[in-house]
Amino acid sequence: MTYNKTHQTVSHIILMLVTLAMIVPLLLLFISSVTDEKILVANGYSFFPEKLSFGAYEYISANSSTIFKAYGITIVATAIGTVVGLLITGMMGFALSIKGLPGKSVISFFVFFTMLFNGGLVPSYIMWTSLGIVNSIWAYVIPFLLTNAFSIILIRSYFASNIPNELYDSAKIDGAGYFRIFMVIGLPLGKPILVTIGLFACLNYWNDWQNGLYFISDPDMLSIQALLNKMNQNMQAVITYTSTSSSAAASLPHVSIRMGIAFVAILPILVMYPFLQKYFASGIMGGAVKG
Amino acid sequence: MNKLIVFKKLKPFLPLYLMMIPCVTYLIINNYIPMVGIISAFKSFKATEGLLGSPWVGLKNFEFLFRTSDIGVIIRNTLLYNVAFILVNNFVGIILAILITGVKNDRLKKVYQSSVLLPFTMSMVVISYVVFAFLSQQNGMLNNSILQNNPVEWYSDATWWPLILTLVQCWKYVGYGALIYIAGISVIDRSLYEAGAIDGAGTWKQMTHITLPALVPSIITLFLLSIGRIFYSDFGLFYLIPQNSGMLFDVTATIDTYVYSALMSPGGIGRSAAAGLVQAIVGFVLVLLVNAIVRKFSSKDAIF
Numbered sequence: 001m002t003y004n005k006t007h008q009t010v011s012h013i014i015l016m017l018v019t020l021a022m023i024v025p026l027l028l029l030f031i032s033s034v035t036d037e038k039i040l041v042a043n044g045y046s047f048f049p050e051k052l053s054f055g056a057y058e059y060i061s062a063n064s065s066t067i068f069k070a071y072g073i074t075i076v077a078t079a080i081g082t083v084v085g086l087l088i089t090g091m092m093g094f095a096l097s098i099k100g101l102p103g104k105s106v107i108s109f110f111v112f113f114t115m116l117f118n119g120g121l122v123p124s125y126i127m128w129t130s131l132g133i134v135n136s137i138w139a140y141v142i143p144f145l146l147t148n149a150f151s152i153i154l155i156r157s158y159f160a161s162n163i164p165n166e167l168y169d170s171a172k173i174d175g176a177g178y179f180r181i182f183m184v185i186g187l188p189l190g191k192p193i194l195v196t197i198g199l200f201a202c203l204n205y206w207n208d209w210q211n212g213l214y215f216i217s218d219p220d221m222l223s224i225q226a227l228l229n230k231m232n233q234n235m236q237a238v239i240t241y242t243s244t245s246s247s248a249a250a251s252l253p254h255v256s257i258r259m260g261i262a263f264v265a266i267l268p269i270l271v272m273y274p275f276l277q278k279y280f281a282s283g284i285m286g287g288a289v290k291g
Numbered sequence: 292m293n294k295l296i297v298f299k300k301l302k303p304f305l306p307l308y309l310m311m312i313p314c315v316t317y318l319i320i321n322n323y324i325p326m327v328g329i330i331s332a333f334k335s336f337k338a339t340e341g342l343l344g345s346p347w348v349g350l351k352n353f354e355f356l357f358r359t360s361d362i363g364v365i366i367r368n369t370l371l372y373n374v375a376f377i378l379v380n381n382f383v384g385i386i387l388a389i390l391i392t393g394v395k396n397d398r399l400k401k402v403y404q405s406s407v408l409l410p411f412t413m414s415m416v417v418i419s420y421v422v423f424a425f426l427s428q429q430n431g432m433l434n435n436s437i438l439q440n441n442p443v444e445w446y447s448d449a450t451w452w453p454l455i456l457t458l459v460q461c462w463k464y465v466g467y468g469a470l471i472y473i474a475g476i477s478v479i480d481r482s483l484y485e486a487g488a489i490d491g492a493g494t495w496k497q498m499t500h501i502t503l504p505a506l507v508p509s510i511i512t513l514f515l516l517s518i519g520r521i522f523y524s525d526f527g528l529f530y531l532i533p534q535n536s537g538m539l540f541d542v543t544a545t546i547d548t549y550v551y552s553a554l555m556s557p558g559g560i561g562r563s564a565a566a567g568l569v570q571a572i573v574g575f576v577l578v579l580l581v582n583a584i585v586r587k588f589s590s591k592d593a594i595f
Contacts, residue, residue: 007494011390012399018387019406022462025421026413028432032424044435045424092314095307102301107311112595114322117575120567121550122560123328126342127320146317178306207414210526228416232423232534255430262420269412277405280412284467285474 026266033057033259040255056260067227067261074223077140078205085145086198093155094186098178099165108156114149125214139215140223144204151197154286158193159186196283199276206269224265231258329571332564352561356569359562361544369545372456372529373521377514379461384468385510389502391469392476404473407466415463415527422459422532447538456543460528468513475509476502508589515585519578522546522570546570 024047032045036053043050060067095101096108124143133139146152163185171181187194212226222230269276301308332352334345356362387407394400410418425432426445434442445451479501487497524545533543546566553563582595 004494007393008395011393015387015390015394015399015403019403022406022409022466025425025462026409028424029417029421040430044430045427045432046435047432088313088317091310095311098304098307101304101307107315110315111318114318116578117326118322118571119325119328120564120571122331122554122564122567123325123342124321125554126331126336127324127328130341131320143321146314146321149318149322152314178304179310182310203412207412207416209414209416209531225414225416228414228420229531232416232419232531259420259424262417266413266417273405273409273412276412277408280408281404281470284408284470 026270029259029266030263033256033263035256037254037256053256056256059257060260060264067224067264069220070222070224070227071264073137073140073221074206074225077137077208077223078202080137081141081144081205082198082201084141085201086194089146089151089197090155090187090190090194091182093152094159094182094190095178096152096156097159097163098168099160111149111152128215134215135218135221137221139221140205140208140211143211143215144201144208147201147204154197155190155193159190163189196279196286199279200283203269203280224261228262228265231261329564329568332561332568334561336560336564348561352565353569355562356565359549361540364541365544365546365549368542369524369547370521372453372524372545373517375453375457376460376464377517379457380465380468381510381513383461383465385472385503385506387465387469388472388476389498392473404470407469409466410463411466413463415525415531418459418463419527419531419534422455423534426455446534446536449539449542452533452539452542456528456532459532460525463528471509471513472506475506479505511588512585515581519581520574521577522573524548526551 028045028047031047031049032040033056034052034054035046035049036051037055039049039051092111096104096111098104128134128139128143133142167185168181171185176184207225208223209225209229212223213229216222216226219230328342331342331345333347333349334342335348335351336342336345359365391400391403391407394403423431426434428434428442428444428446431445434445443451445455483501484497487501492500524547526547529543529545529548530551533539536543547570550563550566550570553559553566
């Protein structure tokens with residue numbers, strides 16, 4: 001569109017206000033975590049606290065073992081889940097992209113139908129609990145390996161339209177089987193789509209609190225988001241779940257500690273965001289997370 | 292003889308079938324077994340006897356479900372919130388997309404675009420902490436600043452929650468919609484605008500006569516996709532953001548919070564499964580219906 005100066009100015013003003021509205025709430029989270037507890041209790045959460053204190057972060061680092069453990073569980077689940085999930089969806093999408101594969105349409109429908117109909121929470125819950133993933137790292141990893149069959153379809157069309165058949169043919173003449181072709185040609189050429197889908201999977205694992213809610217009762221097995229959720233249900237739980245001794249519990253800065261742990265949970269996303277945002281943007285624009 | 296031919300034909304593809312096994316196995320376990328598991332809606336489930344061993348009870352779970360006094364409220368909330376979210380998100384998303392694509396300064400354009408997407412990357416638990424920092428009865432930012440003289444008991448007063456939930460979900464998801472519309476605008480032929488400008492069309496005319504008509508297919512597709520999900524709700528939004536407060540039940544209970552709380556209450560698993568099944572069937576029918584309609588409008592946007 002053609003815009004004159006006034007239009008530009010007005011757009012900038014509106015968009016800067018929107019940008020503030022997107023960022024300021026997260027700023028309140030951070031400021032609350034470094035507000036002195038007494039001031040916090042007396043004056044409430046504020047953007048301009050009278051006194052700052054790093055008590056919450058001192059507590060977090062002094063009692064880091066529980067929070068580190070929760071962090072570790074999140075990192076391990078995210079790493080395993082993303083790699084395994086990407087590998088199984090990548091292989092599936094690649095196989096379905098090969099021209100002339102017998103049974104292709106039946107298998108494609110088998111994949112596609114999972115997007116139309118699902119059994120809902122109860123059957124999944126009964127099945128996963130009876131398969132024994134409760135209170136283990138697998139409770140976080142397995143239910144999220146493939147949250148949307150649409151990624152298979154995306155990978156399939158990416159391979160089908162970006163890798164010329166001649167490349168396969170010449171690889172076959174060289175004696176390479178399909179598995180080698182996938183490793184040597186498929187993975188490198190499919191990188192753009194695989195990275196995008198992988199980053200969405202990472203985000204999905206990092207932010208997952210539901211599997212913790214459904215399948216974890218052991219406080220030692222809480223992921224960082226599940227820990228935050230437990231603390232949400234009970235203010236005092238900050239201490240129960242993180243402190244090794246309960247003696248000085250009453251004087252501890254509960255309120256700012258909660259905010260501190262929440263901030264620590266989003267810190268990796270904030271730090272990586274400048275690098276990640278273009279992948280998220282292109283993924284959404286390309287329909288990577290459709291439906 | 293015949294078998295040998297089939298085998299010879301399939302043999303080169305064998306590695307491909309092997310590569311599909313992990314994913315197919317996962318889909319069977321994660322998706323197809325639970326589809327069979329919907330029989331739990333017709334059983335009185337006992338963990339000790341397993342799903343197959345538990346006794347059949349016919350439609351009793353559904354009778355329980357529809358006798359729940361709040362079932363009307365729950366369905367109403369699910370539908371009305373979805374309608375509100377569809378309207379607000381698309382409206383705000385289109386405006387943001389038009390504003391952002393019109394920005395000439397490339398660096399600021401990037402800043403705006405990435406900042407509207409930032410909340411999308413935050414987990415609902417963290418967002419519930421942020422909302423709590425604003426609304427907490429004793430420590431909340433609002434009750435301690437602009438509402439100091441007449442504080443609101445946010446977590447027990449239902450008045451403002453329809454607005455709060457709409458705002459929170461718009462904040463989290465509007466960037467997603469805006470990006471889809473930005474993608475839609477970016478493929479519009481530049482020469483259309485130049486031709487429009489020569490013919491004397493101002494910014495407003497260009498928007499209503501070029502940009503919006505070009506976005507219609509994306510608008511219809513997004514709209515219909517959300518209609519297909521109108522019986523579903525964002526569990527995290529309705530469960531975590533109101534801190535699961537019972538006093539807000541009338542304006543925060545949806546089918547998904549019902550499915551969860553019934554599952555967790557003693558003897559409620561049957562009702563929960565029944566509600567989930569109703570949701571899945573309505574969802575299935577709506578998706579088929581919606582897709583048939585999309586195909587009529589613009590076949591390339593149809594999902595299948």
